[in-house]
Amino acid sequence: MLIIPRALHDQIVAHARKDDPDEACGMLAGPAGSDTPVRFIPMLNAARSPTFYEFDSGEYLRVWRQMEDNDEEAVVIYHSHTATEAYPSRTDISYAGWPDAHYVLVSTRDPDQAEFRSFRIVDGVVTEEPVEVTGSPE
């Protein structure tokens, strides 16, 4: 299950809306071993594409080093789909290289209602998990 504060949930959805029609991507960092997302880290989509995303290589190294220095890990790795459902594609599954992360997919295909779903992807197997958004609604 993914437990995520309302503010972080909303920041992810806002990022996806802002970058639409390109896919948006980023992470939520949290203390290593805590499984608790605390820090919102939007990342550049170096592919700048409506159908593909990749972390910019240099930005990724800098952010990863910062996380190591802070004793943090990537609790959530998120990206958006702009015309398809919020479900990991074959490409998403083939690249999922952080087995402890929650992979969040947001779909902005509907202009009024964003879809926000979370998955574990381990050894090529996708398992959807419930999302609990905590904190006061707006």
Place this chain on the structure above:
Amino acid sequence: MAIEVRIPTILRTYTGGAKVVEGAGATLDELLSNLDKEHGGLRDRLVDGEKLRRFVNVYLNDEDVRFLGSLETPVKDGDTVTVLPAVAGGSR
């Protein structure tokens, strides 16, 4: 002094759980072959035939080796090589 290589979680099954290993070589290619002697199977996760796999980012100090010389990138004692799983995907 050797070359320090930082290994991501997903590849630590090849290093007995170690986050950092050491190796030697004059190029990245030689270094990976050298590491593979002690950590069998590690090279194959990073290299497909003659090329670095697209599922990993390999950095020499602060730079992605794709912008340096890829497998032919020269390395030397005191360098740090960092391996990170590429984070990418798409709608298909």
